Amino acid sequence: xxxxxxxxxxxxxxxxxxxxxxxxxxxxxxPNLYWYRQAAGRGLQLLxxxxxxGQISSEVPQNLSASRPQDRQFIxxxxxxxxxxxxxxxxxWRETGELFFGEGSRLTVL
Amino acid sequence: xxxxxxxxxQVPVFEEAPVELRCNYSSSVSVYLFWYVQYxxxxxxxxxxxxxxxxxxKGINGFEAEFNKSQTSFHLRKPSVHISDTAEYFxxxxxxxxxxxxxxxxxxTQLTVLx
Numbered sequence: 001x002x003x004x005x006x007x008x009x010x011x012x013x014x015x016x017x018x019x020x021x022x023x024x025x026x027x028x029x030x031p032n033l034y035w036y037r038q039a040a041g042r043g044l045q046l047l048x049x050x051x052x053x054g055q056i057s058s059e060v061p062q063n064l065s066a067s068r069p070q071d072r073q074f075i076x077x078x079x080x081x082x083x084x085x086x087x088x089x090x091x092x093w094r095e096t097g098e099l100f101f102g103e104g105s106r107l108t109v110l
Numbered sequence: 111x112x113x114x115x116x117x118x119x120q121v122p123v124f125e126e127a128p129v130e131l132r133c134n135y136s137s138s139v140s141v142y143l144f145w146y147v148q149y150x151x152x153x154x155x156x157x158x159x160x161x162x163x164x165x166x167x168k169g170i171n172g173f174e175a176e177f178n179k180s181q182t183s184f185h186l187r188k189p190s191v192h193i194s195d196t197a198e199y200f201x202x203x204x205x206x207x208x209x210x211x212x213x214x215x216x217x218x219t220q221l222t223v224l225x
Contacts, residue, residue, distance in 0.1 A: 009151075032210065043114075043200060043215035044154075059211070090153055094210040098144075101153035 002027035006102035019078040023091030031093040033074040038088040112137035116216035133201030140206040
């Protein structure tokens with residue numbers, strides 16, 4: 001069966017520091033992968049999606065970037081974090097039109 | 111483009127009581143509809159989905175939802191809730207057939223089940 005892993009689960013970073021959140025999927029090949037952000041009291045906002053290695057589409061302009069160095073690896077990054085980057089970040093993969101989510105990474109920027 | 115409105119941000123209910131979480135959507139095309147549940151500090155888990163066919167959809171954990179096209183609603187119901195149902199619930203919509211990246215989420219409803 002397919003599984004999706006995210007790490008770290010929790011991260012506290014100072015403003016201006018870099019960020020790297022990693023997501024890996026097991027049990028499938030060439031998945032469509034997604035990064036969402038969930039701010040407190042709000043729904044999920046799609047940040048990036050990828051249909052294959054090196055293929056990244058950004059949905060909204062922001063301080064973040066994404067990369068897909070391997071088929072089943074999706075990385076969310078920032079060179080300099082802002083306070084507004086705080087939130088709960090969710091990675092997801094798609095199968096037959098449904099999205100399956102990872103456990104999430106909670107980022108607090110101080 | 112489509113949008114989703116979850117009318118209640120918080121719903122407190124006593125254990126074993128029935129509950130309804132409301133969801134309305136707007137779209138100019140046919141839609142697929144979803145309900146997800148999120149337990150504290152966890153990812154989202156699919157509860158149920160409507161793609162086509164019967165408008166009454168049954169999901170996991172005893173939940174069900176009814177698609178009402180004329181009222182553009184997809185309300186989630188459970189006849190008797192448990193403490194373990196305490197979680198945040200998200201309604202989502204995307205155009206049919208559409209793409210998963212077009213999935214639009216509501217702002218969520220926090221269901222709190224009281225003993």
